[in-house]
Amino acid sequence: MSLKDYEHLKKGETFSLDTLFANLKTDKDGLVAAIAQQHDTGEVLMLAYMNEKSIRETLETGQVCYWSRSRQTYWRKGESSGHRQSLVSMSFDCDGDAILLQVDQTGPACHTNRRDCFFFKVDGDRIVVDSAPVDK
């Protein structure tokens, strides 16, 4: 069984969250990529990784929890900085290897204090830094 068995469902039809977890397409470390998007403006804020436990915690608490690959630990976004992400909705993609989080981001999402992490923009054969830190 895979999520392929569910992609033909009509809009509004449902299946269990446990079925989805059983068909999550994680990498060898048990992770899937998660995109955080500001729910009202549509800004793509950042990309990080989640495992099943951090997904479940996020759904239970309403505060986004990732798995930090660099620190090899749970990463409750904003726990130290205060720049938290409140969950508005969570959607999985067709093949179960990516998550779209609609969030309400407090302050900057990026560790550089920029609103989002995607500030290295291609301009011909150069990269231009296209945003500035929003608070210090």
Add this chain to the structure above:
Amino acid sequence: MSLKDYEHLKKGETFSLDTLFANLKTDKDGLVAAIAQQHDTGEVLMLAYMNEKSIRETLETGQVCYWSRSRQTYWRKGESSGHRQSLVSMSFDCDGDAILLQVDQTGPACHTNRRDCFFFKVDGDRIVVDSAPVDK
């Protein structure tokens, strides 16, 4: 050297695209995650993977080219379906392991003919299919 040396640049400052490539944080297969977002509506359409060659091709041709992990080959989006992605802009994130592609998507982005791939939405302990195919 890493992109950390460039995150303190001011808005509008630049460095070379080759420097960025030299600091791409790819996985063991040489890939980075790429998010495709419809440039005018803000819809997050899909997440896929790119390697340096597919990034360079995308910049040269203006048509998005991914690396297909399942088929282990270059994947010129829409080549068979006609549902192409024209590149509007490309941005890299702070640590160089994710890309945000602003695109102009022709028709549906998803292989299920839905506009985007994120149609398995969490609703309590259920998943609800929240969109329908847009063309057949």
